[in-house]
Amino acid sequence: MTSRFTDRTALVTGAGSGIGRAIALAFAAEGARVVVAGRRREPLDETVRLIEDQGGKALAVTADVTRPEDAESMVRAAVDTFGSLDVAVNNAGVFRGGAPLADLPEADWRTQLDTNVTGVFLPLRAEIHRMRAQPSGGAIVNIASTFGAHTRVPGATGYAASKAAVSALTRGAALDHIGEGVRINAVSPGAVETPMSLRPGETEADREERARATLPLGRVSSTAEIAAAVLYLASDDASSVVGTDLVVDSGATA
Template identity: 45%
Template structure:
């Protein structure tokens, strides 16, 4: 363990797998006390176990972050458990229907918005409320290159939600900068997560995705987690309202 985040309390949504889990573990390894949130208890308990193996302190709390009452309860649990909130990492998401825009029904489009944008808004809203009581903090919303630097056919709902996340985060950064709260988007390239593998089930598809990146590979989730730790720490104290891109050069190719 390191001590970069000693004394800090972090809340990570989507912490049962992928970038969310890797970030929860990295924050704990840096000394933060972490609440790991997600819909399913089993994967969250695995995150808790993995952190404990390395001496980190992580507790699990199940929540559906598209529901405001769940988010309120989640933040309240964090404050009751650890007394404060300093870092919020919003990595929750899901997989919904896709296809060309003219075939996408409005209900499916709204599922993408709820899963990636409304959930991040609700999480950010209540995290900021807690951070105001704690004297400041860092909100980190996990974004993607899809729709931001590259358009990918069949992903209009996902792209709309994730690019909307940038406008949301920059506005929050402007609103609360004077009160010691920073907000940034961490834009990921392709990463080897369960969702990535569900979207690219064959070796050929994963190889093709890797070739989209200048580095000719996709990321391990831990590589994104390292960037999140930077945004959570005092080392990024002058960084707010930015889009930090860790995309393996996908925007260059």
């Protein structure tokens, strides 16, 4: 591994499992001090333990990304503990779907908008406030989805609308704040080896068989592959990449 993030502090939301945990572990492996945030303390503590077992430094912060005070507290905790906020990854998200839009309960619609859109906007705003006040600026990566700006499927219209908003939010914010030294991009995963990509009643073996038949690559992406894309965009290797939406989807939308 390289040490692209030595002496830098990274904040990752939704870091208690899945893609978020993989991203946090990847930053730590490349030298970052990592703040892991999420609603439930126990899985966050497990992420911290995994990082510390690698010899890294991490801090768990219990926070709800839909609450402005929690978004501010995550950033404040990073700065108070490690002295800066150099990288942020807004990964927390939920999926509520499986039915046509007309049959989607309003509560599910609101939950997706609250978490997937407002839950990106509030941390993003707090992160920008801090980063633009630092001489070194910072880099932010939002996790969108291929469902939304890139493709749509029946039964996921509400989710797609929320993730399309993340893509638009990313591009707009990138233009608003690159002049202040804050570089913002997005990663749009397709199917990944997490429970979210399992269809109702489907096993992991079933998913593998489906992927072989339907995805050009013949398999879903690993969480490590999504993390690698995030770290690229957050690193100095991508210093001229601004407002992009990087698709990582095994060729599904090619």
